[in-house]
Amino acid sequence: MILLQTVDLNKRFGDTRACDGVNFVVNSGEFLSLVGSNGAGKTSLVNLISAQLTPDSGRILFAGNDITGTSVYDRIKAGIARSFQIVNLFDWLSVFDNVALSIFSRAGKTARIAAIADSDQDVRTEALEVLGQFGLADKSAVLAGGLAQGERKLLDVAVAYALRPKLLLLDEPTSGVSTRDKGQIMDTVSSVVRAGTVTAVVIEHDMDVVFRYSDRIVMMHEGRLLADGTPEEIRANSEVASILLGAPLSS
């Protein structure tokens, strides 16, 4: 079942075509990787889907509804959440508060002015559960600004996940971390996402990570969709290999 669909989506920045007639489809429940070289248009596409950018033309359909002209707020309420390439956290709030805020927002409780946030047991339980899933429970009292880079990346995803979205857009969740941490982060993210039956679109550069965790891979190049298939199909695609790796893959 199709969850998200873009129809002939276009976005230009001057002479550069960030998205050039993109027809992108995401099916419910899949873990999809969006790959491509720098400047291919991956982040622009995610920004268009999450309403951080407005398209020049084309349509975006989500769960059967046209959401093209809607605001960030409306898309979050519809069930689209995202993380960012450069970690975006509330550094002066605790790890717990970072996640709890997502839950307060989802539950429509952020306007509560006469209640102590920490005394909301439902939110507290859920926030600790989410932190536990992401392996951050023992860091709950630490300021988000004091976490190591790998932990910050995980918290960035956890904050988006705590919104309980239908579609989770993750922009390079492993960028800037060590190879060892990459595996750990992706193991955690993929297990949580799959257990929570969330549909995920992940922008990723590391092809080992992409092949290992993805159900489907979509490749972008110069603002267009170049290839779309299972990891095996993409691995066998010589055009993809030549653009991404400069040489065909042997296995």
Next chain:
Amino acid sequence: MKADTAGKVSRRSPLILAAAGAIILVLLALLPMYIGLYQIQLLTYGLIASIAALGFNLLLGYTGLLSFGHSAFFGIGAYSVAFLLRDAGIRSMELYILIGLPIVAIASALLGYICVRHTRIFFGILTLALSQVLYSLALKFFWVTGGTDGLRVARPTLLAGMLTFTGAGSYQRFVNSYYYYVLGVFAVCVVLMWVIVHSPFGKALQAIRDNETRARFLGLRIRRFRWASFLISGTFTGLAGILWVPLNGLTTPEVLYWPFSGEIVFTALLGGFRNFTGPIVGGIVFTYLKTYAVATTEYWQLLLGVVLVLLVLLLPTGIVGAIAALAGRLRGKERLA
């Protein structure tokens, strides 16, 4: 709640905080037995300045918006009282508060609606400009406001007319009674503000302060939150103006002028705007600092300026921030020993 030196957030039990607050309140209540009338008056001014700074800091410390125009709300509060006395003959402090608060709230809502459309320097300049419009009006419409002469405010009755201040010794009785009146309002304001900043709403403000983009992608309507913060902040500062004018006995356009906004900013910086108690301490310390600077030298502004420079260079986290950091270091040394 604040961060210690290890970057951990210390969550003190509300019961412990309430006990600490109660002890401080009792000490403040006992203080007039040991100090003279002038010191009681100074402390009352200090508590009023703390209420103004507490309100101001919701905007600066918790929402990340630096207002250079909070004198406007203080002045509106003060002039509201003066108008209620002159034009409606009202002499009850409770009525001043009950009628004055909606007036400053409406003014805060209107100015906030304009100002929160912008952030950073643009926000600061807008608040400054709008407050100076009010200052000019107070200065030029002298047949309404009394111009530079201002408006006199007689001593009001307290507690629904139960306490009146006429006859011999009335001034002393008023200063003593008014201290406890202000202390009571101050305690209510501290509790209210503590609840606000620890509520989901307060957490949302802090999130917006830290990272507006991420807050937007959590589904927070940024401008609405900023506007609500502005409204509450202005109302608290306006309440301080309402409380200040009966003690001062006179309001002039000076309380609407930009240096007074600067004093409110100074107060928050002095105590420390990154923590809850900073503006409270800042309000009291600034009142004493300014009073003694004025009494010591005619170049008192220069003296305060030097203090401000030293503060920014040596104590960027303010008095409370510096004490907290020092306590954190000492605790660290204890653990190592």
